[in-house]
Amino acid sequence: MAGPCRAAGAGPAQGRLPGIRRLPGPEPQETVQESRPHRRRLHPGAGRGRGRERLGVGQEHGQPAAEQNPSQGPERMAEKKLLKRQWYCGAVGEAQVGSTITVYGWVNTKRELGGVTFIDLRDREGLLQIVVNEAFAEPGRLKEIGKETVLAVSGRVVKRARPNPELASGQVEVIAESIDILAASAVPPFVPENHAGVSEELRFKHRYIDLRNLDMQRNFKLRSKANLLARNFLDREGFLDIETPMLTNATPEGARDYLVPSRIYKGRMFALPQSPQQFKQLLMVSGFERYYQITRCFRDEDLRADRQPEFTQIDIEMSFAESHELFVIIERLVRDLFALRGFEVVLPFRRLPYQEALATYGSDKPDLRIPYTIKDFSADAAAWGSELLNAALAQGAKVKGLVIPAAGSFSRKQLDEINDAARKLGGKGVIWMKKAEDGFKSSLKVPPAAMAALFEKHKIASDALVLLIADAEPQALFLAGKLRELLGKEFQDKKKLEFLWVTDFPLFFYNEEEKRLDSNHHPFTAPRPEDIPLLASEPLQVKAIAYDLVLNGIEIGGGSQRIHDIALQKRIFQMLNLAEGEIEEKFGFFLSALTFGAPPHLGIALGFDRLLMLLTGEESIREVIAFPKTTSSLCLLTGSPSAVSQRQLDELGIAIKK
């Protein structure tokens, strides 16, 4: 994966630094601009910023660096000023041989060999070897230079006698003429290069060091590029970026809200948005037709490798369109995003109805890289004469099975582990069958002839392992689905991308705890028109125009056609058993909007962090979020959440319960 990532990160055009870093000083910015008219052309916005920092990327190569340097104004000499930098460390190459340049960076390593010292200087584009030899005027200063010291180094670029192919700049090195120590560093608790060998706990505590790692820098460069790509893509498709409030209402359904107390209205709370759902629908009622926003969402639920309490989604809504039109847009967007890493995504994506996904994979977000599926062996099992199975079947249980290729040689220990895993997931146990050298074996008393017949009938390879789960159908499918993924790890090749639209989700599910219907997606999701008659008779059979986008077993997006008919929307709220008063209080404004000409509309939200995780090949969403929280929802860097002063609490009218 190194190849495409490099291509996505520091392209050859990125190393050149067309802008300069100016200290606040008397030199008018315009002077600089006028001396580089071609830069204005390349970066039309660059000159307008007030910021002192105008580092940009994207410049033609091959122009001698020194010629582009207007001489430093003497008026700046009084202050300790930064030398003018022209190149990122990682971007210096053979084209610069012979020129004298200045680079800035952090000391990655220092190798002292007595008469000569090598420093690998690191900036966001990579490493550059600095040579400090007998020609260097102040060799004593080298003592002060430790790991992660920030240096400005000026010197001549020379071709290396022995190149280092590991480094992008490995053909050359810089013979140091002057070294400025811009900032010392305490001995770091770990070095960025080795961050993979350090606990996440320590990485989080010193995240600023962790983020210096070049793979992390790569991740965030890619994140920036992906964000820009998505914006450009959606802009071209006519979507408008419109911001929606971060301070909004708590929602009666869905995830737990993060609440923000109102100072002015004591006892009342804002909530941070779980998603801009209602606002984007209102923007459709407003006639914007196509909206997008790359925005933060907040859910106060427990964390996972792919879940953070605040996360970013690409939120999209469009009017006067149907789901297949949206699918085409999203598929092209996703294809373009994955092209950033050199992936070739084949369109269109597969589509699979929810029911089929459950029956075949035991999951509504199946990982299609795993080659085997779930089979129903209930009919076979009935003939085995097992009291256990017969009793279960009599109670309506199903026997669901997995045929794991080439797993017939699993040891007793491995089989026990599979059984344990199933039990931990709430299962009763797993029955295994396999063909050993001395005939068929099983954890259940089954006549060998019956097993032979099973293998024969289902064309099961003789070296395969058959796992069976007898349970109520939903539970059996769930367990078989989990085992499928657990045992399918070897097939989970990150270079393989299996996209899938899961469609036709049920509109409702039955909430056992509260003994009522609940929305599967959210209460604004439209039922399929042909299913509307079932609302009264068999609500659990009603399918929604709702869809999830799944990649390699991870849900990366979900959306639906929305209800734009006020009567239908009211009816759905009623079916969810929401009290009339609550409907009015929480959704009154929304229902009101539906009475004033709401266009048919639909939308989707893509999990941007998850997309980035998959794009970068990372195992956790935390690797693509600059300052993530731990699985217990703490920020180890800042210590948040933290106690607040009594004064703040008083101002908000809040008392903390002990």
Added chain:
RNA sequence: GGGGUCGUAGUUCAGUUGGUUAGAACGCAUGCCUGUCACGCAUGAGGUCGCGAGUUCGAGUCUCGUCGGCCCCGCCA
């Protein structure tokens, strides 16, 4: 809310059946070294074994509690 797993030097780890002075590697410090790129060589410093209680003659090791990291179930409209 539940299950699993981990916590020992700055870092990553080892530490036997509960037994004397808790080890290794890397890092760090000092010295030597002119072509290294994980430089090499030598010497040295560095520990409240996460925290608290208990069992015991004796606890890094056993028990309970607690705090924290990670993985999973529940939860995540």
